[in-house]
Amino acid sequence: MKCKFKTFAYSLFSIVVVSAVFFNCDLTYSQTDSLHLKTGDILVGELMEMKQNVATFKTDYSDSDFKIKWKELVQLKTKTGYLITLSSGEHFSGQLMSTLDGEVAIVSQTDTLATTTLKDIVFLKQIDYSFWGNLEASLSLGYNFAKANNLSQYSVRSNLGYRTKGWSASTSYNHIVSTQSDVFTTQRLDANLVYKHYFKRKWFGLGEVNWLSNTAQNIDLRTLSKLGFGRYLIRTNSLYWGLQTGVSFNQENFSSESLSNSRSSSEAFLGTEANLYDIGDLNLLSRVVVYPSFTESGRWRTDFSVDIKYDLPLDFFINLGLSLNYDNQPANTPNKTDYIFQTTLGWSL
Template identity: 70%
Template sequence: MKENVATFETDYSKNDFKIKWVEIKKIKTKTLYLVSLSSGIRYTGYLESIDDEEVGVIFKNDTLAKTEIKEIVFLRKLDQDFWSNLNASLSVGYNFTKANNLSQYSVRSNLGYRSKNWSASTSYNHIISSQQDVSKTQRLEANLVYKNYIKNKWFGLAEINWLSNTAQNINLRTLSKLGMGKYLVQTNSLYWGLQTGASFNNESFSLDGVDSSNDSAELFFGTEANLYDIGDLSFLSRVVVYPSLTESGRWRTDFNFDIKYDLPFDFYINFGLSYNYDNQPIQSGREKDYVFQTTLGWSL
């Protein structure tokens, strides 16, 4: 179960059976699960309704916890193989305008793995625009994220981000981050958390045809919110601010906002906005750049 939807296979249907989690009246499982509560506490055990109000998390004949079903925000079988713990999505988009032979290609992809105490994910977002008699432009964003879950909704964070942006004259920005975070809200309709830490920024760029690079140390402060359980829609918003420690007065911010609309057979439509701001951009680069994408995708 995730995002307030319980999913299980049946012998009598080609499609998985799905039901809204908080509408389940009673439950009893025979399989061992990783159970996450809205308080951030995680258990390993079986679920069994105690009465009409409470569900027990049971392991080796001991009741580890008693809770309302709405307080259970994540559920995953622990006897699944490696591939069953993966989640992935891929979406693509294409635009073409005959008047000026403008072509634009978009690719967005995500891959993640989650275990009991940690998770790892990676994403790739690439846009290429080509137009007659105009230089090709492109924007590439990618990251690799590792989280180690601690008690009381805290987690350790290690992350690497890559950005290539023609508008801001960035051939490649590699950002290495190390920090901590905490989920302030974990329910069956909303996840909201904060994170902070230190980062090292390496940027390569071209000035008058000469390749150059710049290194800087930064702090980062960020927040992320994921809203779902609103029909077939879900919203994901993330903003991170980077005040520089080594370049006086410089600060940057990255903002992402995604709207996802689920379609049958695990297809979806994604509307995404990415915004980057730098108050001291690289020479000949813009202070801000943003892109809006509409893509059709499929998720695993």
């Protein structure tokens, strides 16, 4: 009887040990996405996202996520679902699996959705049905002080975005304030709210509202509403370049004591935006938009901006930004041009 009990106990113990080992292995390797690199290394873990030619990869054996250049991959296999954008402008939801001939299949649970190559995948992000999983944000701050004339200057630059397979929404806020002894305080504030709806073949619809307050041009508040469409001419793992056009309505209120303290106008707009991000830790974003007026003869305006971002460890960054506004028929001021240059330190989510 004792022998049978010992045999039973030993068998039960063996089952427990084997089960523990099995489940421990399953927990340890539950993240089963795999990346094959040009160096011959194979990473096993969880591919979180890829944007601007950099993949974020999480493993159980490291507290920090890996940042990997997408062009260093030769093969991959995922069991995670992603929102995927190709250089052709097509959007998919599915998993990724490399084939032996260098192609990548985008698959669902029941079908192959498309076949592409690694270099033609320009964006992917884990499908997350929670609100916070699709949110992106950044905040940068700057401060300058000069004792000689008690000059103080404060800068804030922030961005917040939300993206799904078919659309994206974003907002930005940029504010700079300068105070100085015996001089009036000057400030400039610009903010926007942008909605894009993505169609096939790199086309998208655009709805946007911009706000500007600028003491240099006596603009108390300019509200610009835009409706149009655009297309990405180039979209790769190293850059994108696109055009947009449409109509806009411009409502301006001025801080001058002149009798004419507001005006409205209807305009067209034509803009272009380019982003270069395969230049080491640097990211260069530039955009220019021209607004010829329909209702004010001969008037046209231009908004131009360029941002150079240098990535630091732990998601910190240094940002150098230039913003310029030109109006060939400004109201209540001789200043046709105003620009600001900002240097800020920030953090991105």
